[in-house]
Amino acid sequence: MTYKEIISELEKKIYHPVYFLCGDEPYYIDLLSQYIEKNVLDEGEREFNQMVFYGRDQNIASVLDAAYRFPMMSSYQVIIVKEAQDLRDLLPKETGSGEIKVDKNLLVSYLDNPMKSTIIVFCYKYKKVDMRTSLGKKLSKKAVLFESKKIWDDKIPGWIEDYLKSKNYIIGHKAVALLAEYLGNDLSKIANELGKLMINLSPPAEITVSDIERNIGISKDFNIFELQDALATRNMAKSVQIAEYFASNPKENPFVVCMMSLYNYFSKIMLLHSLRDRSRNNVAARLGVNPYFVPDYEKAAKTFSPATLEKVFHLLREYDLKSKGVDNTMADESEIYREFVLRLIYIDRVKTETIY
Incomplete structure (x- = not known):
């Protein structure tokens, strides 16, 4: 049943x-x-x-x-x-x-x-x-x-939307993506955090990114999506600013979580490069994202060519190992954050070696 x-x-x-x-x-x-x-x-x-x-x-x-x-x-x-x-x-x-x-x-x-x-x-x-x-x-x-089966990560935004709809709330695309990225697929945790939002908003109401920042503590300006957007537009100042924020708040923004999110992000960009059918609905289905976000990935694909993405993946692997103590001479995680983002911004100028 x-x-x-x-x-x-x-x-x-x-x-x-x-x-x-x-x-x-x-x-x-x-x-x-x-x-x-x-x-x-x-x-x-x-x-x-x-x-x-x-x-x-x-x-x-x-x-x-x-x-x-x-x-x-x-x-x-x-x-x-x-x-x-x-x-x-x-x-x-x-x-x-x-x-x-x-x-x-x-x-x-x-x-x-x-x-x-x-x-x-x-x-x-x-x-x-x-x-x-x-x-x-x-x-x-x-x-x-x-x-009771575990829900796959790409189904979490839809689950959040349905949950809120059942309580007479709606939520925007950016807001639901932000929640899904930061809360993961632990439904009990998600329901608990949504409860915090609903306590302060009488239904019917729309939950916004500002509501999330105010009630849950996820920054609307300094989060993984803003970092992705800054990298996709080669906005060096904003990328460094977000990296500094992450480095100053490593408990709320663990480096390993950031790496995982960026790996998934760049993997989707690489997949986009391989698609013949670039219609919005097909791209959304293949990437496992809401069609609303397809233009963001198309913009990023213009910045990151397949050759550049190969360098990105080498860099991600290098810093994943550094975060685990391999060939790491840096004092703490905040230094790893700063160096990683700077090298990522200048990825086309960086020589990368295969890490075994």
């Missing part, structure tokens, strides 16, 4: 005995478990009929012992198993020959005849169950099995 399907059923008070929430993205696992925790039982029922287990401290037997109890003055009892990936004896064990001991897995047996008055929620984060095992097969047939 999907997240929306599960929520839809829960809102209609359609409950299942076992929910197994797994996957690499904890955000949706937390949302579902929190919804069940807060909404299935009313406040008076929770005191006697709701329990929270932590996988590191328990085994599956203790969880199922609790599951076999009857609720007190309530139709249901709810058991939330957090950190279920650490729950002892949860998964089937293998013999030396690799065969699964089906008969010795307690959860497999429980799924055949669960307590209808008990709702168990397993929060199995950062992993998923092997569907070839007896437990995987049984969960797919007898439980609500939900896999």
Whole structure:
């Protein structure tokens, strides 16, 4: 089942005995478990009929012992198993020959005849169950099995837009790109930062770059996009100014993050050079960017030829190694920032050597 399907059923008070929430993205696992925790039982029922287990401290037997109890003055009892990936004896064990001991897995047996008055929620984060095992097969047939998949980086801007739209907000292209670049693909972190924005803006409202700077602390003038634009236009003064800002604030602008962003940026410019179909929609699709930003990449492609980009990639590799201590005589990260940006500005005049 999907997240929306599960929520839809829960809102209609359609409950299942076992929910197994797994996957690499904890955000949706937390949302579902929190919804069940807060909404299935009313406040008076929770005191006697709701329990929270932590996988590191328990085994599956203790969880199922609790599951076999009857609720007190309530139709249901709810058991939330957090950190279920650490729950002892949860998964089937293998013999030396690799065969699964089906008969010795307690959860497999429980799924055949669960307590209808008990709702168990397993929060199995950062992993998923092997569907070839007896437990995987049984969960797919007898439980609500939900896999929360990690969202790819290029899908994050769209996710942010959809999230804000659901709260009656809109956000501009530059603002959403800035958030996506600086917050990464951690949905819980993104939702938390968006919460800071929404506290200070009553819906309906548009979230701007200035709002982000004011409420989250990402500078609208000194950020990776402004650096990219300054480099693309060969604006030496602005490039150095931004580099100085980054160098003065290395905790907020880690060099390794800057390098990764620039590598992705220049990789897209190189890809643009190879495209035959230069229509805006095709370029946007191939580069994985919003069509709004295509002119910026076209402008950068005029500045950085394929030959120049080869030098850029050598320089990026050289300074990636320097940031890790290889052939680095500089005192700190701020010095690496300054030297790197200066060499990048004058890339066509710089001799680069292949780094092995």
